[in-house]
Amino acid sequence: MDDITRAIQETAKNLLLNKEVDVVVGFARGSLPLRNTPCFVRQPDDVQKLIWGYGCENNLANYLRKRPEKIAVIAKGCDTRSIVELIKENQIDRNKLVIIGVPCQGMIDRKKITRLLAGRELLEGEVKDGQVILKGREFREIIPLNQLLYDTCLNCQHPNPVLSDILIGEPVPVKENACFTDVEEFEAKTPAEKWAYFQEELSRCIRCYACRQACPMCYCEECFADCSMPQWLSKSSLNTQDNIFFQAVRVLHLAGRCVDCGACDRACPMGINLRTLTRKMVKDVQELFGYTAGIRLDQKPPLAAPISTIN
Template sequence: MEDIINIARELIKRDDIEAIIGYEKGRAPFQTVPFFARTPEDCDKLIMNSLCVNNLVSYINQFSGKVAIFVKPCDAKALVGLLQEHQIEREKLHIIGINCQGALNPKKLRNAIKGRMVKDWSINGDKIKVYYESGEEEFNIKDFLLDKCPACDTRTPPIYDELLGDEIKTADLPELLARVKELEKLPAAEKQQYWNEHFERCLRCYACVKICPLCYCERCFVENASPQWIDKSNNLKSNKAFHLIRAYHLAGRCIDCGECDRACPMDIPLRELNLKMRKSVEEHFNYVPGKDIDVPPPLSTFKKEDPQDFIR
């Protein structure tokens, strides 16, 4: 924690840095929230721990000047995507990379404590220890990781100006696309039923759009009245159209930060839909988003060896 505060204090003294984007402690148990430090005193509030789950990249364009930003690997992959698509300027960023062994799911932890008052918590090895007003309790970390984390193959940010700690290599990971492959094996009617049951519950609150770092259109297609792409009413037909069109818009771009899943109040497994698109893009174009800033997204370019003759 001291390293983060010291780095931030030095950076904010620079004339070219408008703000530092990071995290501070929230009000609820196991909660952190995005925080913008503009003074050395502000920097003392900055924290970084396994509960820092928000993707901070979405806040960069709120500032006109240069910002410093703390990024986990999934945040950095979103940065790569936005830089590829010229949505942010590299010269206006100072990127502090933070290694990540997996982020904790605050919702799971709050459910586990069953309303008891939490004084503090700590991590020791593969255990989380929670300290209550009276007594303490220990949990296994692996039971409380965000769903995206166990199979993540990127533990060190792919882009940074300075890195806290040494690079981390991954090994013996569970298969990222295992759930997608399970769904692919289902008969068409069962797949249809599976997604219909989820889409019927959609409130069309657009939390998935607002939180996604790659959904940056000034006016989303769902807001258009002329032409009107989908019905404004909340029903299965229009809900399905919304989610499928959005998934296509993210094809070859979604970096699997999992924010859509985390933000959805109805627990619709949107990540499964986006991972299916990722699988198709990887199979057809041998491309994984968020890895290399110099490799353009496949749907924004072409290669002469692409198999479809009609594009030549």
């Protein structure tokens, strides 16, 4: 990872020095162990802030829409797929974007670490030789890396950038077949069991809309959830029926657009498994239309093209 970090810094510095871009969007070290934060670098002297590691989980496509300046972005596979869809939807000007692609080996799920430590405070974290070393007061745990990666990353079929101007690092192995075991288990439930599942899961929703804000594809200037004429959702109280309705409509709006980056899941403060719905939609779109979001710039999404032209 240190080699990739140095290459990112050098690339960013050259782009800024040569006035090829006005800002580089990447990651800087976060305030917590094993967590990095989005970073905007505008001066060549500041490129040392940029890093790369297993804590760069944010989808940086969320910061690229309708920006007037020329931007460079550090992008992994899921970021580039979102970028592809946003270019198709005229939200990103391709001529003003330099994509610095980085193959992704997966990102660490801090929630898995929190559950593992069971209340113990993590003070230091390090990834070395395929293992994660966790340190705190009076404890030191060594866990295999693959046990702590996001489920999104474990199922990812497109870890390498699908679109880039500059590629840093070697491509990583790609899974040949999509794995939808979790969706198939959900599909096997009876209608009553599915309804009971959503009743229980979404009863915890506080409708903070963090999932909407984290998703790079949720960019409507006015969301249906905020409308008052007509009013789709209650604004004075929370109830499970409205929560289910909000999530169902949100996922419907993502049909053929969701790249399964997991941003919504990560953002949820209540730990709701939002990917049950989104991955079901991803699977249905693949089976019905032969379409996978964010793979090709020249392929129209299913809701914007005649069915005969999709496959």
